[in-house]
Structures are given as structure tokens and as C-alpha cells.
Amino acid sequence: MAAPLHDVAYVAAGGPQPLPSLVSTRKLRSQRxxxxxxxxxxxxxxxxxxxxxxxxxxVYQLPSPTNGNxxxxxxxxxxxxxxxxxxxxxxxxxxxxVYGGRVAFEISVAVTLIGMAIGSLIGxxxxxxxxxxxxxxxxxxxxxxxxxxxxxxxxxxxxxGPSEFHVILALSAFSIPVFGRVTRGATLVVRELPFMxxxxxxxxxxxxxxxxxxxPNIMPGVLSFSLLGLxxxxxxxxxxxFLGYGIPPPSAxxxxxxxxxxxxxxxxxxxxxxPSIFLLITVVALNMLGDALRERWGVQ
Amino acid sequence: xxLVQQIQLQGGAGARGSARRLAGSPALRxxxxxLLAAIPVLLGVTFLTFAVFNTLxxxxxxxxxxxxxxxxxxxxxxHQLGLDQPFFVQYWHWLSGxxxxxxxxxxxxxxxxxxxxxxxxxxxxxxxxxLVVSLLLAIIVAVLAARKPNGIVDRTQLAISMxxxxxxxxxxxxxxxxxxxxxxxxFPVISGSVGDTxxxxxxxxxxxxxxxxFPLFAIYTRLLRGDLxxxxxxxxxxxxxxxxxxxxxxxxxxxxxxxxxxxxxxVVGLNLGTLVGAVAIIETVFTVPGIGxxxxxxxxxxxxxxxxxxxxxxxxxxxxxxxxxxxxxxxLDPRIRYGSSTT
Numbered sequence: 046m047a048a049p050l051h052d053v054a055y056v057a058a059g060g061p062q063p064l065p066s067l068v069s070t071r072k073l074r075s076q077r078x079x080x081x082x083x084x085x086x087x088x089x090x091x092x093x094x095x096x097x098x099x100x101x102x103x104v105y106q107l108p109s110p111t112n113g114n115x116x117x118x119x120x121x122x123x124x125x126x127x128x129x130x131x132x133x134x135x136x137x138x139x140x141x142x143v144y145g146g147r148v149a150f151e152i153s154v155a156v157t158l159i160g161m162a163i164g165s166l167i168g169x170x171x172x173x174x175x176x177x178x179x180x181x182x183x184x185x186x187x188x189x190x191x192x193x194x195x196x197x198x199x200x201x202x203x204x205x206g207p208s209e210f211h212v213i214l215a216l217s218a219f220s221i222p223v224f225g226r227v228t229r230g231a232t233l234v235v236r237e238l239p240f241m242x243x244x245x246x247x248x249x250x251x252x253x254x255x256x257x258x259x260x261p262n263i264m265p266g267v268l269s270f271s272l273l274g275l276x277x278x279x280x281x282x283x284x285x286x287f288l289g290y291g292i293p294p295p296s297a298x299x300x301x302x303x304x305x306x307x308x309x310x311x312x313x314x315x316x317x318x319x320p321s322i323f324l325l326i327t328v329v330a331l332n333m334l335g336d337a338l339r340e341r342w343g344v345q
Numbered sequence: 346x347x348l349v350q351q352i353q354l355q356g357g358a359g360a361r362g363s364a365r366r367l368a369g370s371p372a373l374r375x376x377x378x379x380l381l382a383a384i385p386v387l388l389g390v391t392f393l394t395f396a397v398f399n400t401l402x403x404x405x406x407x408x409x410x411x412x413x414x415x416x417x418x419x420x421x422x423x424h425q426l427g428l429d430q431p432f433f434v435q436y437w438h439w440l441s442g443x444x445x446x447x448x449x450x451x452x453x454x455x456x457x458x459x460x461x462x463x464x465x466x467x468x469x470x471x472x473x474x475x476l477v478v479s480l481l482l483a484i485i486v487a488v489l490a491a492r493k494p495n496g497i498v499d500r501t502q503l504a505i506s507m508x509x510x511x512x513x514x515x516x517x518x519x520x521x522x523x524x525x526x527x528x529x530x531x532f533p534v535i536s537g538s539v540g541d542t543x544x545x546x547x548x549x550x551x552x553x554x555x556x557x558x559f560p561l562f563a564i565y566t567r568l569l570r571g572d573l574x575x576x577x578x579x580x581x582x583x584x585x586x587x588x589x590x591x592x593x594x595x596x597x598x599x600x601x602x603x604x605x606x607x608x609x610x611x612v613v614g615l616n617l618g619t620l621v622g623a624v625a626i627i628e629t630v631f632t633v634p635g636i637g638x639x640x641x642x643x644x645x646x647x648x649x650x651x652x653x654x655x656x657x658x659x660x661x662x663x664x665x666x667x668x669x670x671x672x673x674x675x676x677l678d679p680r681i682r683y684g685s686s687t688t
Contacts, residue, residue: 188389191663195622196656199644200397280513284626287515288641303516314523321516328511 084341087333094327098146108137110144110297122315129319132302133309138316141297142323148298149327152213153278157271159217164224165267169259171225172232173251183229186222194219194281202290212291216278227270231263238262265342272335276328283324299324379671383664390660391443391653392436398649399432426452439653448657449650451643457654460639465658468624468635472617474550475558480613483565488597490566491573502566509563514623518556518630525552534631553631557623561616568612572605573597580604607674614670621659 101107122130122138129138171182198215205211235241235258244254285291286300299320306316338344423429427438442449448457490499526534532552577583577597586596625637632638636655643651 184385184389187386188393191386191660192390192393193621193656193659195625196394196640196644196652197397199641203644203647204398204400276511281622283513284515284622288626288629300515303519307519310519310523311527314527317516317519317523321513321520324513324516325508325511328513329507332507332511 080337080340083333084337087330087337090326090330091334094146094323094330095150098143098150101143107140107143110136110140112136130315132305132316133313136297138302138319141302142299142320145297145299145302145320146323146327148209148292148296149279149282152209152216152282153275155213156216156220156278156282157274159213160220160224160274161267161271163217164221165228165263167221167225168228168230169232169255169263172229173236173255173259175236179229182225186225186229189218189222190226195284198281198285199288199290202285207290207293209292212282212285215285216281219281220274220278223274224267224270228263228267231266232259235259235262265338266344269335269338269342269344272331272338276331276335279324279328279331375671376668379664379668383668386664387657387660391440391657394653394656395432395436395439395649398647398652399435439650443657448654451651452646452648453651457650460651461636461654461658464634464636464639467633468628468637470546471550471553471557471628471633471635472620472624475554475561476613478554479558479562480565480609483562483569483609484602486562487566487569487573488602490570491577491601492593492597494574499570502570506563506566509559510567512560514556514560515626515630517559518552518627521552521555522630550633553627553633556627556630557620560623564612564616565609569605569609572608573601576601576604610673611670614666614668615663617662617666619663 129142131137132141167182167186171179171186194216197218198212201215201218202211205214241254241258244258249257282291283298283300283303286298287304289301289304291300292298302320303317303324306313306320310317420429427435430438439449446458448461451457451460486498486502490496490502493499522534525531532548580601583596583600586600587593591600621637621640624635625640627633628635628637629641636658639651640655642648643655
């Protein structure tokens with residue numbers, strides 16, 4: 046009940062003092078701030094880009110991304126009605142960026158989801174069961190990875206005709222084995238952890254071990270990898286468009302904008318530069334977000 | 346396990362016949378096993394290519410003769426090209442040809458061997474140029490960055506390599522063209538003729554090599570820097586070296602870098618085959634007469650023999666790249682026990 050007694054020196058020093066810290070708090074705080082910024086700056090850019098592609102056209106009436114007025118051809122950026130100007134046949138560039146970005150996001154998300162679902166199934170099966178199952182599945186993955194993705198994608202687009210669905214199909218054939226290999230590696234690591242032995246000793250059923258123990262433990266790695274995957278898919282999808290095998294011509298896409306701009310590159314370099322910059326910002330944001338998530342989740 | 350025992354036995358037995366030691370040499374066994382494992386991959390890749398181009402609606406003959414050709418002429422050409430035969434028979438013909446060193450005839454009527462012989466060296470030179478320069482730069486930059494993690498060099502390198510990782514090769518190519526060929530006029534826009542002198546080669550190939558090499562540089566730098574920093578913080582021999590009073594630079598280069606090179610070598614080996622897409626696009630943009638450009642022409646012509654030949658070359662490059670990486674590992678790092686690793 047009695048108030049604690051303090052000696053004179055303690056009271057003179059002004060009461061309780063913080064212990065000298067081994068690590069400077071200021072440094073810790075700036076590190077924490079750095080970590081938050083590294084996560085939220087790319088995330089913010091992505092949110093802005095997504096809003097630009099999916100919400101902007103709902104709020105504002107954009108000029109058509111496919112038809113333009115030839116009289117208004119080659120207008121400079123920031124001219125009235127055309128935020129980024131118009132291209133050589135008078136089509137609004139900003140509108141092409143918006144609708145092209147939409148296609149890029151749709152395709153990359155679809156391809157990554159398909160790759161993640163089927164690839165994880167193959168990878169977990171191979172890693173978890175091991176033995177001949179692993180040997181066969183790994184060999185199949187090896188072949189699919191050694192198979193040049195671009196050849197397959199071009200062959201499918203060439204044979205089936207260019208369309209958004211065929212592009213998704215073609216690129217999935219390349220994302221599935223990559224995800225398969227990543228999840229297999231992650232599963233092999235998880236399999237050796239003590240709680241797996243405990244689960245097995247406790248008589249947990251196999252599928253339950255997979256769903257409750259393996260899956261949650263490999264998820265951080267797979268998710269942060271899938272962000273890198275999104276960026277890669279956007280680049281390859283652009284390559285297909287660039288080569289003329291992707292999204293069919295009238296619709297806009299960043300790759301075909303670069304290919305079209307190439308024709309008058311010397312006179313108007315911005316026709317190539319504008320879509321290139323949007324492509325770069327998107328992929329940088331995805332990669333940085335992937336890095337930040339990996340750092341946060343402690344994934345190797 | 347048996348292999349490990351055998352190796353230990355060999356070590357204990359000391360000097361025996363050199364031929365016998367060679368036959369039992371772990372490195373040779375490794376090569377043998379890797380080459381054997383490569384066969385199904387090569388077969389699978391070429392078979393898959395055949396299968397893809399055969400299941401897709403096929404009108405090679407129509408494409409050659411034009412839309413106005415009579416059905417009879419189309420059928421005759423199909424027969425001449427062997428396209429009317431069952432799919433497995435076609436693959437078998439191609440495969441037995443390859444085993445005899447004959448890659449077949451392209452639908453344009455040219456020998457694929459000849460096509461590869463003239464165009465493959467160009468691609469290999471371009472790749473070698475891009476690889477050597479990006480590796481050298483990556484090693485220098487990574488060492489400078491690892492010297493002081495989070496320092497100014499490190500942060501700059503981080504930003505640059507993030508750009509390199511995220512750059513689409515075709516977009517990068519055009520940005521390079523706009524800056525260095527159009528504005529500054531240092532290099533030609535089109536690299537069609539390589540020329541004979543080293544100078545003309547450099548002039549024609551520098552921009553394409555930059556477009557291929559910049560992303561590679563980014564990957565290598567990030568990887569090497571990460572590995573170096575980790576080693577400098579964790580490994581015991583680094584502590585020992587520092588305690589002995591070895592100067593920091595020497596520790597970094599002679600001790601840490603030497604070990605980090607292994608990781609780098611593996612990634613370089615693994616990456617070789619995945620470059621096919623970038624090579625094809627860059628060669629097309631700069632009109633470099635290499636096999637990447639041939640591949641794209643082949644695909645638009647449905648030229649299966651030509652495509653098969655090029656796919657085989659790239660698949661071989663992947664396999665050999667992996668093998669070379671393994672071998673470097675085995676030769677350079679005595680800690681590695683051959684046979685015990687299964688991957």
C-alpha cells in the first residue's frame with residue numbers, strides 16, 4: 046500500500062528513466078516505416094491502375110478505343126478531349142491504354158489463377174507423395190518447362206485464331222508447369238517439418254494433412270510468386286499482341302499499340318513510349334509488391 | 346546411397362588403374378546420368394511440338410500454293426511433303442532423320458541443316474555477347490553493392506535491376522532504338538548485316554544485345570548481391586578471414602564471391618533455354634538474321650521441320666546449360682557429393 050521509497054538521486058533525475066536501448070528506436074521506426082512504404086506504394090500504384098482501367102470508363106465517357114476521326118489524327122497529348130492525344134488514325138490514346146490495360150489485367154489474372162490451381166495440384170501431389178508419382182510428374186513438368194512457351198502460344202493463336210480466350214488457354218499451358226515446380230519445391234520443404242510427422246503419427250488423413258498443413262504453409266510463397274507471375278504474363282501477352290497473334294486487331298492492347306507506334310517511331314516516339322511506360326509501371330508495381338510480401342511473410 | 350559408399354571406397358583404395366578410376370569417376374557418372382535424363386526431355390519437347398502443330402487445323406500446302414490452288418494440287422503437295430501420312434509415322438521419319446544428322450527439309454524447300462548452319466552462329470554470337478557483358482557488369486555491380494548493403498550503390502543497383510526485371514524486351518528494344526539509334530545515332534536501327542570486322546559486329550549487335558542482356562543483368566545482380574550479403578553475414582569462414590585480418594575487399598572477392606559464383610552459374614545455365622522468346626522477338630525487331638527470327642517466320646508459315654529444328658536447338662541449349670552448371674559445381678566445389686543429390 047505504501048508508496049515505493051526512492052533515493053534522492055532517483056527523484057532528482059526525474060523518476061523512471063528508459064533503459065539504454067541496444068537498438069536505436071529511431072532506426073527501428075524508420076525500418077518499420079520503410080517496410081510499410083515498400084508494401085503500400087506499389088499497392089497504391091496498382092489500385093490506381095486498376096481503378097483507371099475498370100472504374101474510369103464507368104464514371105467518365107471515354108472516346109472509343111477502336112474508332113477515331115482521321116481529321117483528329119496525331120493530336121498532341123493534353124489536347125482538348127484527348128488526354129494523351131490521338132494516334133496516326135485519330136484513335137484516342139488514353140482510351141486505348143485504359144481498354145488495353147483492362148485486357149492485360151483480365152488475361153493475366155485468369156492465366157495466373159488457372160496456373161495456380163492446376164499447377165499447385167500437380168506440384169503438391171508430386172511433392173507430397175514422392176516416389177514414382179514425383180518422378181513421372183517432375184519429368185512432365187521438365188518437358189513442359191523446356192518447351193518454349195512462345196512457340197506454343199503462337200501455335201495455338203495461329204491455329205485457333207486470335208481471341209482473348211485462346212490467349213488465356215495458350216499462356217496457361219506455360220504458367221501451369223512453372224507453378225507446379227514452385228509448389229513442388231515448397232511442399233518438399235514443408236514435408237520435412239516436425240508438425241508433419243506429428244500429423245502423420247496422430248493418424249490424420251492424407252487429404253486433411255494436405256489441406257490443413259501443407260496448403261497454408263506453402264500459400265505465402267505461392268501468392269508472392271503469383272504476383273511476379275502476373276507481371277510475366279502481362280509481358281508475354283503484350284509480346285503476342287506485339288507480334289499480331291494476341292487480341293484480334295480492332296480491340297486495343299498495349300502490345301499492339303507498341304507495334305503500331307513503331308511505324309512512325311522516328312517522328313512520334315511517344316506512340317511507343319506511352320504504352321511502354323504503362324507496361325513498365327504495372328510490372329514494376331507487381332514485382333515490388335511481390336518482393337514486399339515475400340519480405341513480410343519471410344519467404345525465401 | 347550405394348554411390349556414396351562407392352565413392353568413399355574409392356577414396357580409401359587410393360591409387361588404382363587410371364582408366365578404372367575414370368570409369369568410376371563421379372563427375373563422369375554425373376554427366377552420364379544427366380545425359381540419360383535429358384533424352385526423355387528432348388523427345389518430349391520435340392514430340393509435343395509435333396503434336397501441337399498436327400492437332401491444330403493444318404493447311405501448310407494451301408498456305409504454300411495460295412487460296413486459288415486446286416484441291417488436287419493441294420493433295421499432291423501434301424503427299425510430297427509427307428503431310429498425308431499418320432502423325433506417328435511423320436514423327437518417326439523426322440526422328441530417324443535427326444538420329445542420322447538430317448533435320449529434314451523446310452516447306453520452303455531448303456535443308457533445315459543448312460538454315461541452322463547459316464543462322465545459328467549469328468544467334469549464338471548475339472547470346473554470347475549479351476551473356477558475357479551482362480555477367481561481367483552484374484559481378485562488378487553486385488560486389489560494389491554488397492560491400493555496403495543499403496548504401497548508395499546498393500540502392501541505385503536495386504532500382505536499376507527492378508527496372509530491368511520488369512522491362513518487356515520489345516518495349517525496351519524500342520526505347521533503346523529511339524534513344525541510341527534515332528536521337529544519338531550511335532548505332533544502326535537495323536542490324537541486318539553483321540559485317541566481318543569486330544567493330545561492325547559490335548555496332549550491329551550492341552543494341553540487340555542490350556535488349557536481351559539488361560533483364561539478365563538485373564536477374565544476375567539481384568541474385569549475386571543477395572547471396573554475397575548473406576554469406577558476409579552468416580558464413581564461418583568469412584568470420585575467420587576477417588579475424589585473420591584479411592582486408593574487407595579481399596574477403597569479399599576471394600572468399601564470398603568465389604562461393605557465390607556457384608549460385609550464379611546455376612541460374613545462368615537454367616536461364617539459357619528460356620531466352621528463346623526474347624531472342625525471337627529481339628531478332629525480329631532488329632532484323633538480326635538469326636534462328637529466333639526464323640522461328641517466327643516458321644510459325645507463320647506452319648513450317649514444322651524448321652520449327653522442330655529450332656525448338657530442338659533451344660531444348661539442347663537448356664539441357665547443356667544445366668549440365669554445364671552441374672559440372673562446374675562438381676568440379677569447383679569439393680563439398681558436393683555426387684550421387685547423393687537427387688534433383
